[in-house]
Amino acid sequence: MQTVTPWSATVQEDVKNSELLLERKILDYTFQFYNTGDSLWIVVLLPKKGKIAFRAAFGMNSCFEITNLFDDDETIVIQLNSKLGNYEVSVDFPDTATPILHYKTNFTANTPLMIPFWPRDIMPLTQNGSVENTNGKIHMEQFGSRSGLLFASITKPKTGSFLYYQNLTSLSEYCEATQTESKSTVGGTWPEIGFQLPATDKSPLPAGKPFIISDAYVVLETEILEKTSAVCEHFLNNLVKVYKVLQQPRIEYHIWPDIAQKVLSDLEQNKGAWTQTNGNPYLNAYLCDYETPAESMVQLAVLGPFKEYEKWTGEKHALYDDLIKGLPAFYDPKINCINRWLPALADKLDQSEEQKKEMVMDSWYLHHPLMNLARLALHGDKSARKLVLDSIDYVIKVAHHFKYEWPVFYDMETLNIIKKETAPGAGGERDVAGAYAHLMLLLFKLTKEKRYLNEAKKAAKKLAELGVEILYQANNTAFAAGALLELYKITNEKLYLEISYTCLTGLFKNVQLYDCKYGYGKNYTNFFSIFPLNDAPYTAAYEELEVYAALSEYFVQSKDVDILPSLKTLIPEFVKYAVNRIAYYYPPLLPQDMLSDEVKTGEIQADLWVPLEDLYNGWQKSGQVGQEVYGAGMAFGIVPRQYIKIGGNFLLFIDYPITQPTKRGKSITIKLDGDQDMVYNLKIIKMYDHKIQMKVFQNKEALKPFKENLKINEYEISGKGLIKVQW
Template identity: 80%
Template sequence: MHTVSPWSTTVQLDIENSALLLERKILDYSYQFYNTGDSFWIVVITPQNRKIAFRAAFGMNSCFEVVNLFDDGDTIVIALNSKLGSYEVRVDFPNTTKPLLHYTTTFTANVSLMIPFWPRDIIPLTEDGSVENTTGKIHMEQFGSRSGLIFASITKPATGSFFYFQNLTSLSEYCEATETESKNAVGGTWPEIGFQLPITDKLPLPSGKSFIISDAYVVLEAETIEETPAICEHFLNNLVNIYKAIPQSKIEYHDWPDIAQKSLTDLYHSKGAWTQTNGIPYLNAYLCDYETPSESMVQLAVLTPYKEYENWKGEKHPIYSDIISGLPAFYDPKINCINRWLPALADKLDQSEEQKKEMVMDSWYLHHPLMNLARLALDGEKTAKKLLLDSVEYVIKVAHHFKYVWPVFYNMETLETIKKETAPGAGGERDVAGAYAHLMLLVFKLTKEKRYLNEAKKAAKTLTALGINILYQANNTAFAAGALLELYKITQKKLYLDISYTCLTGLFKNIQLYDCKYGYGKNYTNFFSVFPLNDAPYTAAYEELEVYAALSEYFIQAKDVDILPSLRTLIPEFIKYAINRIAYYYPPMLPKEMLSEEVKTGEIQSDLWIPLEDLYNGWQQSGQVGQEVYGAGMAFGIVSRQYIKIDEDFLLFIDYPLTTPHKRGKSVAIHLDGDKDMSYNLKIIKLKGNKIQMKVFHENEILKPFMKNAKMHEYNISGFGLIKVQW
């Protein structure tokens, strides 16, 4: 039996003793409406005659009077009055082919109110008994600023599952007026779960103005879900059902080729981005951080996307030779592997953090620079190939020592574990096995030696034990998803595809699927952003770039695989919004008042096109960690993936994960194999020379631009079909 609060104890009896105001049937589900005094309830009756109640309005210290009830067959509107103010509950069913409920509640206070408490809005009911006797399993819930969702199964009585989503964009005006935040708004302890309106402790809710205080979507399922593959599939499918029903954020185009050029200029010429050791230039991790020794990860995090950009642009720049010349010095003969820190400066480590000690390795840091060396080696870079192959035996030795389950920190010489778990009982860096598998597959491509493929298989199988808590760091989880997809393509073993879906579930439950339009968050769009860690309070530039790049590649590699249809919606949509959003990591894109005056590492120069590490929602300033030099490859990675050079005079841009475009004569063909119901942006951009005189076809039907001027023609295109551009 569960302990419950007074706001839930009598819910079952209150509903049973109240008059039914209205009933609506959709598919096999019934939706009943009750006024129980201080609460207005929507009770859902499932096909198995089980019940779950949703509190659409709460009267606080007052009782409701129903003053109007309107039902036109599409929308139900209930007007409620109380001594404290007036409420309006609007209910609709956005998709009549699925049991999808949507209700929005607005409140207008008669007097300015402080709101010190608000009950949760979901209560499971019993046929004969009380709510404290119900049991259930919460599969996922909101943490911090992530999406306001809860996904759960009710196991007693066996009611089925539900996916609840609170559209927190709608709460922005409330948060702005009361200086509250929508963090951790959806969750709770069984059986009192769901959304809790942020309590006011600074400013009262103003009187006389209408505020949305709930905007909820609920998908109901008859099935009780237990196993990880089913949890992942249902989560992804339900997320798409909700996504297609909610209002989506406006798309904003940024001139990424121009940003890339500005970023390259500032990166190369800013003295704060560089330091020198033995006459060789090295990139700092953060702008003006001259105290921390150079890191191999930092050099390669910029060099690899820059190489992609150089290949795209067809022009060389001295930054490439400057960075590549310093890489061999990271090779440490004491371990026969490249080190995180420049060995020549190991005595300069200040030991201020656990990893800032000689020979202490943060597990994912061992693999990350080697992945980038492998990518460069596959592109023909000989220095990278030598360093990679000279280091890979050590990496395998470490994997065998830890049996493919890595701790957080270990000693690189002795392999002694220094820190085993991220938190008691939470395990180590869980997704490193996936990053290791990704690295082994890259080395397999390079060498064709099957032992690397076998290593990838062994590491990947250890991920099955982790369930939906697979994510440690988002970019590594994204690389793991791609590696597992590749293993599935090689072996045709569904196990690998299932684990791949688990990785993607870990990513998509770690996103912010709303726009924070209050506080400093209203200065930039943050819809569909992804957090770097499960508990990170901010989104981070470099991790977002790598997730974007990894999911782009995933989608390309999945073109011949029968992946879940939900992924053909979610991945291209993430790509579309990533291209839109991540320009706001650059300080020149932001008002100076939202930049932190205190910086943990280095300093911020707000005129430089070098990204901030950290963007916060709401009332916190951004850039608290520093200006992230190792994130400076962001624009390089986007330009090389989203722009096609037609000739010297024109560019083609599309905010969709591009498979290899097929150029033939004076035409280019692009195959889109996503969701036909979603739309994307295609732009023909004039650089110089002649007028834009091109035709765009979708499945042989000519498209008209929705906007055109002398410099750009813009088209909306479906997420599925063949696009052809002719000139």
């Protein structure tokens, strides 16, 4: 039997003894409305005779009087009075083909109010008996500033599952007025689950002004979900159902080729980005951090995307040569592999952190530089090819030693474990097996040696055991998803595709699917941000770039695979918002008052086009960790993925993962294979002093620009169909 609080102990009886106000039937679901005194409940009768109640309004120690009830068969509006203020609850069912409940509650206080407590708004009920006798499995819930969602199955009685999503964008005015935060507001312990309005402890809720205090969407279904594959598929499908009835924020366009030039100029000219060792220049990890020795990951994090940018521009640049010539110095003959730190400077490590010690390896750091070396080798760089091939046997030895289950830290010489788990019982760096598989597949492409393919298969199958908590670090999970898709295409084994979906579920439950418009968060768009770790309090520049790049590649590689339709919505939408959003890591685009006064590493130069490592929601200032030089490759990674040179004098931009375009004569064709209901932006940008005289078609229908001037023509296109541009 479950234990309950006074706010739920009497719900079953309260509903039973209250008058039915209204009833609505949608498909096989019946929605009943009850005023139980201090709460307005929406009780859902499920097809398998289950019941679940949603508290749409709470009276806070006073009782409700219903002053108006309006129902026009599309929207239900219930107005309630209490001693403390007035409520208006509006309810609609935005998709009649699917049982989706949407309720939004406004509250206007009669007097300024401090609100020290609020009960959660979901209560499973029984046909007979009490809520204590129900049971359920919470598959996912909000952590920190991630989406305000809860995904659960009701297992006793066995009645079905539901995805609950609280639109925390709507809560922004409440949080701004009361100096509260919307993080960690959706969750709970069965049977008291759902959304809990943030308690006020600094500023009261003002009187006389309506505030949205709840904006909830619920997708209901009859299936009980047990297997990981079913949980992932239903979660992704239901998330899309909510997403498509949400109002998404507008897109702001950033001129990324211009940003790339500013970044390149600042990298070259700012001495705080560089250090010198044995005559070779190296990038600092953080601006003006001269104490920490150079890291291989840092050099390659910029080199990788910069090589792509060089190929896109068709121009060679000294930055590449400066960085590539210093890489062989990272090769450590003691282990026959490149090291994280320059071996010549190992004695300079200050040991202030666990990994800042000689021969201590953070598991994912071993693989990450080698991935970028392999990519450079595939671009034809001979120096990179030698380094990765000279290092790879050590990497395989480590994988075999740990049986494809890597700890957090280990000694590179002895392979003794220094830190086994991220937290007690949580395991090590869970998704490193996927990063390793990705690296092995890159080596397979480079050498055609089957042993690398076999290594990728063995590592990938280890991921099957991890479930929806697969994510340790988001970029590694994204690489894992791509590797698993590739293995599915090679082997046709469905297991790989299913684990790929598990990885993507881990990513999409770790996003912020709302726009924080309070505190410092209102200064930039943060819709669809992704967090670098499951428990990270901020989003991070470099990890966001890599997730964006990996998901773009996933979508391109999936063109011949019948992937879940939900992914054809979610991946292009993530890309669309990432291209807009991640420009705000560059401090020149942010107001200076939101930049942290104290910096953990190095310093912040607010006019420099080098990204902050950390962006926070709400009331915390950003840049607390530092200005991240190794994240400076963001612009270099975005430009070649989203811009195509056409006609010699123009750029074509689409905020969509572009598959290989087809150029014939004076035309270019691009196939979009996403969601036809989603809208994307196509822009034709004039590079020089020429008139824009082009025609744009989608599925042979001529499109008119919704905006045009001397510099740019802008079009809106559907996410599915054939785009053709003629000049």
